[in-house]
Ligand SMILES: CCCCCCCCCCCCCCCCCC(=O)SCCNC(=O)CCNC(=O)[C@H](O)C(C)(C)COP(=O)(O)OP(=O)(O)OC[C@H]1O[C@@H](n2cnc3c(N)ncnc32)[C@H](O)[C@@H]1OP(=O)(O)O
């Protein structure tokens with residue numbers, strides 16, 4: 001057995017955010033690659049009419065856990081859900097649960113956060129900062145705790161171009177901010193938010209930066225590791241390629257492009273797309289947990305978990321591979337043929353939004369109205385434009401992250417650990433990864449069947465024929481309305497046609513001469 005999984009043997013692990021995208025992968029990997037782990041305590045809240053037990057039960061039934069289920073059908077016995085609402089005082093934990101956790105937990109992974117970019121500041125502060133303080137306070141009471149791993153983001157300091165593996169001074173003293181916001185009503189907080197977040201793009205990155213500082217300040221004698229992943233995408237290899245379960249980050253953009261809805265977006269072709277597969281992030285997280293517990297670094301170690309400095313890939317290349325994958329493996333019931341282009345030019349982007357988004361949406365909604373149905377396309381585009389406006393900051397520029405600690409950690413692993421907990425981003429073959437990612441969005445986010453691909457292709461052919469017919473009708477219409485009615489337009493038209501004719505004759509003559 002590898003030394004990392006050996007270390008987890010007999011350990012009790014506490015995980016927050018286990019029902020989220022990364023949390024689920026963490027739970028799965030721990031159960032599969034560290035079979036000796038004693039128990040996973042998951043802090044979960046009841047939600048949408050489901051108790052926390054029902055939520056965890058549903059989560060464990062999902063396809064992600066198929067491999068674990070094969071290895072050990074009774075794996076759920078190691079999962080112990082604990083009811084907890086992180087936004088409430090004391091994390092809404094019962095005294096008995098506090099007692100239990102304090103006496104048995106050996107390692108904490110704090111993943112829970114709000115990752116929404118439009119979260120009101122008070123809410124983001126409550127969850128990303130105050131809840132982190134409370135988890136730290138709980139961790140201080142744990143008698144057998146070896147390590148505390150906090151999941152941050154590589155964009156916590158996105159107001160800097162070069163980001164080292166250090167905790168930067170916070171934009172404001174968190175305690176002062178918490179005290180001030182307490183008495184302000186929501187409207188005032190909304191008004192002052194842009195001033196507070198300053199040169200950061202949203203409340204998410206701002207509060208994640210504050211959380212890192214809080215972890216540093218309030219860690220006391222805990223052994224701390226901070227993981228800063230960049231844009232976390234579908235799995236690379238484990239438990240199977242392409243697993244993804246949400247619309248966050250690029251996934252929603254890929255899906256919207258595959259459905260033929262998104263045709264243009266502001267992004268820089270040459271900017272590095274710092275994507276990192278979720279399984280690599282989780283492998284690094286587990287290895288960092290082991291390292292922190294065994295080596296007990298004197299101060300918190302920060303791991304920039306990024307790809308750009310080691311194996312760069314660019315948004316322009318991503319666009320190419322996403323489009324090519326969705327043309328070969330179309331999504332069902334596409335609105336138009338997939339054909340998205342990115343541009344960094346504001347005016348060109350606005351032009352294509354008008355021509356390729358708003359105009360087709362208007363026509364389609366008109367068609368829906370005329371056929372007695374409710375118009376919906378304009379509404380969908382309004383939401384899409386809101387979402388991509390929030391993402392463009394990250395796709396239009398690049399950053400440089402130092403990844404010395406990630407390299408150091410890799411060098412600390414045995415050959416077997418490096419295979420089992422692989423986070424060597426050199427090994428990523430981007431075209432293959434992007435193809436699996438896109439197919440993953442089709443299979444696991446949209447729940448579409450791969451056997452329906454011939455029908456989806458047929459649908460794309462139908463859309464192409466509709467487009468040809470529409471363009472022909474448009475040309476005839478323009479001719480009838482403008483050209484046939486005005487002498488001047490006719491003259492211009494004849495001039496253009498004769499120019500084309502002359503050009504063709506010249507081209508034919510010169511090609512005959514060269515032959
Ligand atoms: C081919 C082209 C190539 C293009 C290349 C360019 C790609 C650029 C991509 C850049 C990504 C940069 C990400 C940077 C990440 C920073 C890393 C992190 O730390 S943090 C981690 C990253 N964090 C994030 O990424 C958070 C970003 N997301 C948000 O902040 C919010 O979701 C929102 C403000 C966008 C929408 O809020 P709101 O209007 O209240 O809507 P709700 O949320 O309630 O969802 C409503 C419905 O819409 C669904 N859906 C959601 N998103 C998208 C989408 N993008 N699209 C489509 N659909 C989407 C959603 O599932 C739901 O469906 P249903 O349940 O109703 O069926």
Ligand SMILES: NC(=O)C1=CN([C@@H]2O[C@H](COP(=O)(O)OP(=O)(O)OC[C@H]3O[C@@H](n4cnc5c(N)ncnc54)[C@H](OP(=O)(O)O)[C@@H]3O)[C@@H](O)[C@H]2O)C=CC1
Pocket residue numbers: 016017018019020021022023043044045047084085086087110111112113114115127151152153154208228229230231232233246248249
């Ligand atoms: N996804 C990404 O691209 C990146 C993510 N990260 C970081 O990774 C971590 C995990 O992100 P990700 O998995 O994508 O996020 P998700 O939104 O998928 O998951 C968030 C988790 O936090 C839990 N949570 C939220 N609010 C509460 C609450 N009030 N009480 C209890 N639990 C709560 C959610 O539980 P529930 O199911 O009940 O809502 C969920 O389990 C975060 O810290 C994020 O900042 C960093 C970089 C990139």
